Amino acid sequence: MRSFRKLAVIAFIGLLALPLFARADGRLDSAIGQAQPVTAAHGMVVAQEALAARIGADILQKGGNAIDAAVAVGFAMAVTYPRAGNIGGGGFMVIHRAGGGGDNDTTIDYRETAPAAITEKSFLDAQGNADPQKSRDSALAIGVPGTVAGLALAEEKYGSGRFTLADLLRPAIALARDGFAVADDTVDSLPHDRPRLLRWPASAQLFLKVDGAPLAPGDRLVQPDLANTLEAIAKDGPRAFYQGPIAQKLAAAIQAAGGVMIVDDLKDYRAIERPPIRGTYRNYDIVSMAPPSSGGIALLEMLNILEGYDLAHETEAQTLFLMIEAMKRAYADRAWFLGDPDVVQVPVARLTSKSYAAQWRATIDPTRATPAADIHSGGVVTPEGRNTTHFSIVDRFGNAVSNTYTLNFSYGVGLVAAGTGVLLNNELDDFAVKPNTPNAYGLLGFKANAPGPGKRPLSSMTPTIVLKDGKPFLVTGSPGGSLIITAVLQIVVDVIDRGLDIAGAVSAPRVHDQWMPDKVFAEPGLADNLITALQTRGDNVVVRHLPTSANSILVTPAGVVGAADPRTRGALAVGY
Ligand code: DON
DSSP, X not given: OOOOOOHHHHHHHHHHHHHHHSOSSSOTTOOOOOOOOEEESSOEEEESSHHHHHHHHHHHHTTOOHHHHHHHHXXXXXXXXXXXXXXXXXXXXXXXXXXXXXXXXXXXXXXXXOOTTOOTTTTBOTTSOBOHHHHHHSGGGOOBOOHHHHHHHHHHHHSOSSSOHHHHHHHHHHHHHHOEXXXXXXXXXXXXXXXXXXXXXXXXXXXXXXXXXXXXXXOEEOOHHHHHHHHHHHHHOTHHHHSSXXXXXXXXXXXXXXXXXXXXXXXXXXXXXXXXXXXXXXXXXXXXXXXXXXXXXXXXXXXXXXXXXXXXXXXXXXXXXXXXXXXXXXXXXXXXXOSOTTTSOOOHHHHTSHHHHHHHHHTOBTTBOOOGGGTOOOOOOOOOOOOEEXXXXXOTTSOEEEEEEEOSSTTTTSOEETTTTEEOOOGGGGSOSSTTOOOTTSOOOOGGGOOOTTOOXXXXXXXXXXXXXXXXXXXXXXXXXXXXHHHHHHHHHHHHTSOOOHHHHHHSOOEEOOSSSSOEEEOTTSOHHHHHHHHHTTOOEEEOOOOOOOOEXXXXXXXXXXXXXXXXXXXXXXXX
8 A cells, every 4th residue: 555645746736726616606695596497309418508509409410310419519619608618629429320239439639749758757846846837837738639620520421411510610600700699608707717818819719709808798709710710620521630730720829828838739639439338237338438448447347346236225414425435436446447448458358347347345434434544545626616517318210419628727728729719628527647646536547647749648427328228218418527526326226226316416415525625515406415425434524615516417208307506607408
């Protein structure tokens, strides 16, 4: 067992990161609202921003499939939801295609890569300590954006063929060119993120008014450079983004801000189609994201552990307790084993096997919390913001898409590359910039997730499709950094074991344990008797706002039911 060192330094870093993630809208301690279920006969889109959700539903209604709709929503949110929707970041898309058989499930990995000049030492200071300023708040943190390549690959391989990429980009281009009135979460987040945007003129010019005040409700966000960039992609495909004048402007802006990305890094970027992580939970198939996301493996580990208990007949308190024990163990494995599968060997089969879960289960005392230090050793957590975004789509043909994409922090690193309208990510902080040193989400990592040239940093994004009899049953996922995987776990358990409907599952207060720190975070609104029950078993419960947003769909005999997560303003479920 490793000893736990440098606690003071780590805690200090955590404190520094804290203001970054505090909520902008002052609702820090409020309980959660109730999601309103939306039922439709044919298809459904649930996304964090309403204009984009409607664009997706429109594509479905015009005969498009879930992949067409996802591509249109993905590009639209790069315009309408700038804090997380993006073409300057990356993400993952999990796809189920109708027609039965496991081969019909696939994933697109469009995670950012580290520029070729990034090394294990890139994010250290002169003393060899992790320097969060470098990995979170500087242009060094910018990974090569994957979204354009990922969405284009998804469309090329799995689109219906009824639409060209240009067709699917058209609504996004119009919104960027003509502008739209900012509202909801964009209005809520801009005041908080203003100082980071203010540092770069091209960013300030877009998101702040001439007097430096953030755009307010009803102000129009007009993005002509972004419209031109999207138009170039519509005309010439992803090559227009990764080569030529746009790539040159991106690299120039990043270098001018102190980064190391060069045009060749952009030219070399590839989105990768990967087999999903597959497993079973009771009578359901779980299809989720493989490394470089930790989400699918950790989710399956937890579900495999929990499958050994009859949760449908446990008390709610005991179910929560057992989920928390499973969480600690899966997050410990996450820290040890997971990283970019193209660079390190990830023991996927072992970690997701039922026998491995049985070994972990044998270490769980059903009456007493296992101290995190008895599982491994660790770090600290800081609260995260909702800086990633998830959407779920089901079409009338039986296809489904679960997509989570991100700039990492809210508005990424805050830098818009001049002349492109592209807001850039700070994804490289998801590396373990130094072994056993927490990232902004308090997640620890070791060698497997060390920074390196061309490497993809480990993610927690967990876009997931649950199948019943080979057909989409539940489509879910969430933003929230380290909170994502446990949010998805709870949606799955709430629906399958606790029999909640999707609105109930999405709205239910959630808990989170990520092994280190040795704490259980509980959302305001979790019943006092449940908190007491966890404390009695030895859990160290801290009530805290947990910013996730699990926009989800459940396919029921009565229709396709969407639930927009009530935790963030502006999310919409729209079906037809
Ligand atoms: O890939 C990851 O795990 C993180 N970069 C996601 C960040 C995130 O979800 C932030 N906000 N909610």
